[in-house]
Amino acid sequence: MVGSKRFFIRLCTVILLFSCLSAWSEEAAPNAATATAVTVESINSPIVNPKRVYSYSVMSRDLKALAARYPELIKLGSAGTSEYGRELWTADLGRGPAVILIMGSHHAREWITTITAMMQLETMARQYEQGSVVYGSYRAKDLLDRVTIRFVPMVNPDGVALQQSGLAALPPDTHASLIQMNGGSRNFKRWKANGKGIDLNRSYPADWDDIQNPASGPAYMNYKGKKPLQAKEAQAVYDLTLASVPELAVAYHSSGEIVYWNYKTDPANLKRDKAIASAYSAMTGYRLFAPLANPSGGGFTDWFIQEFGRPALTPELGRGAGPSHVPLAEWDRIWKQHKDTVWMLAKEGYSLWLSRQTVAELNEEVRLTETVQGYRYPDLGSRLIAKLDPGRYEALRQKGDWVEISSPKGAVWVSSLHTLVGPFERLDGMAVAIGPDTEAYRSPAGAQPAAAKLEAQTAAGLERWQDWLLIRAVEGIFWIKEPFEPSTAVEPADM
Ligand SMILES: [Zn+2]
Known part of the structure; x- marks a missing residue:
């Protein structure tokens, strides 16, 4: 029985892998200890400071700190690396099946868009934790249990570093050509x-051959390369997008307070896409850019709209800033416009x-693993019928991430996130030998961190679901992952 715990899968190691990733030169990530140190003071203090020159290294540190503070809600990943080895960080917020994609800093001097994405990431996670009501009548938790918001806050970290720090940001042998x-x-x-x-x-x-006003060779702007996706960063975003199949996408740029939303949009999608762009316009005051008869392509949202036939927005953040970054003095205005927009897009x-x-x-049969809300229809906007306690219920129908169950208040729809679909095997209190430090979970649904470590003991098995066991231990009722060893089978004869 001693050896049983080493078989248990540890679900929460993924985040730790990222703390080993490093970047080039002076922008190297800070050590993990500073990123993950949580003091009483820091529990409530914001992580992202929007009123500073926001660099790649600051962003990397903030992302790790956010993932450490909200481990069940924010998962870090990477879309690849830049031409000079910087990580193209991704941060998934939420745990729903519907994905939306939010990107900042395709263009180097537009890094106020990275601040915007990072502030949205932190603010929305905090609203989830505080149980906030957002965008009218939605609970933050209800939306983030159904949607995953995939942020790529800085698509072009080499360019941002060069814009902010000058030549020191890139290797010496590139300096002459950069000048x-x-x-x-x-x-x-x-x-x-x-x-x-x-x-x-x-x-x-997207109509790459016909891009207008091209630069003839590598330059500070407008050079499209020798072929589409020649740049590592563009290829990485392209691959990430195809793998994510987002419902909609936003690529933040600056400046001008307008929003592009149409690129040769299929007439069948015009009404839908314009409604979303108009909602964005209403929240921000940004003007919808009227479609051109002969638009120049090659942009991310140009491609996304054509490839997927789904909505995409290119908002130009901030009032006209000329050929430089948007000044930080513009931040309060941008944030007021944008703090709630991603909730609308998530919905x-x-x-x-x-x-x-x-x-x-x-x-x-299904088992609810925690107390859930029961709705009249599979629609967050429909009437709440009942709060349902954990336990077994009869399931009737399923739609997407909703399950209709038979409850004492009649048929209601609940989230599938906290619903295990049978069959279940009753164990009738069968003795289950537990090794020391066995990781125990409140629910096997989703990748939750372990809720407790159990002492070595003989527990009572209540139910088996797939390769999980529901047990009654001295510490309480928990789920543990197989393999387990029934105590009758492991008592050595010579002891
Ligand atoms: Zn731009």
């Missing part, structure tokens, strides 16, 4: 391209996803 790409200047404040002089928002395969993204799901019969 040349910058028209002979050592002042890189106007830089938009990546570290190799490719304009990432002219890199995507829209979820509606798009749910509209494609069909209702299926589900004549099976």
Whole structure:
């Protein structure tokens, strides 16, 4: 029985892997200890400071700190690395099946868009934790249990580092050519391209051959490369997007307070896409950019709209800033406009996803693993019928991430996130030998961290579901993962 715990899968090691990732040169990530140290004071203090020059290294540190503070809600990942080895961080907020994609800093000098994405990430996680009501009548938890918001806060970290820190941001053997790409200047404040002089928002395969006003070679802006997706960063975003299949996408740029939403949009999608863009416009005051007869392509949202036939927005944040970054003095205005927009987009993204799901019969037993809300219809906007306690229920139908169950108050719809679909095997108190430090869970649904470590003991088995056991231990009722060893089978004869 001693050896049983080493078989247990540890579900929460993924985040730790990322703390080993490092980046090039002076922008290397800070050590993990500073990122994860949680003091009483820091529990309530914000992590992201929007009123500073927001660099790649600050962002990397903040992302790790956010993932450490909200381990059940924020998962870090990577879309790849930049041309000079910086991590193209992704941060997933929420745990729903509908994905929406939010990106900042395709263009180097537009890093106020990274601040925007990072502030949205932190603020929404805090609202979830505080049980806030958002965007009218939605609970933050209800939306983030149904939607995953995939942030890529800085698509172009080499370019951002060059714009903020100058030549020191990139290897010495590149400096002469960077100065040349910058028209002979050592002042890189106007830089938009990546570290190799490719304009990432002219890199995507949407009418790429016909992009207007191209630069003839690598330059601080407008050079599209020799072929689509030549830049590592564009290829990484392209691959991530195909793998994510988002319901909708936003690529933040600056500046001008307008929003692009149409690129040769299929007439069948015009009304839908314009409604979402108009909702965005109403929240921010940004003007919808009228579609051109002959638009120039190559941009991320140009490609996304064509590839998926789904909505995408390119908002230009901040009032006109000229050929440089948007000044931080503009931040309060941008934040006031944007702090709630992703809630609206999450709600829209979820509606798009749910509209494609069909209702299926589900004549099976289910177990609710925690107290859940029961709705009249599979729709967050429908009437709340009952709060339902954990336990076994009869399931009737399923639609997307909703399950209809038979309850004492009649048929109600609940989230599938806290619902295990049978069959279940009753164990009738069968003795289960537990090894020392056995990881025990409140629920096997989702990748939750262990709720407790159990002492070595003989527990009572209540129920088996897939490779999980529900047991009554001295510490309480928990789920543990097989393999377990029935005590009758492991008592050595010579003891
Ligand atoms: Zn831009």
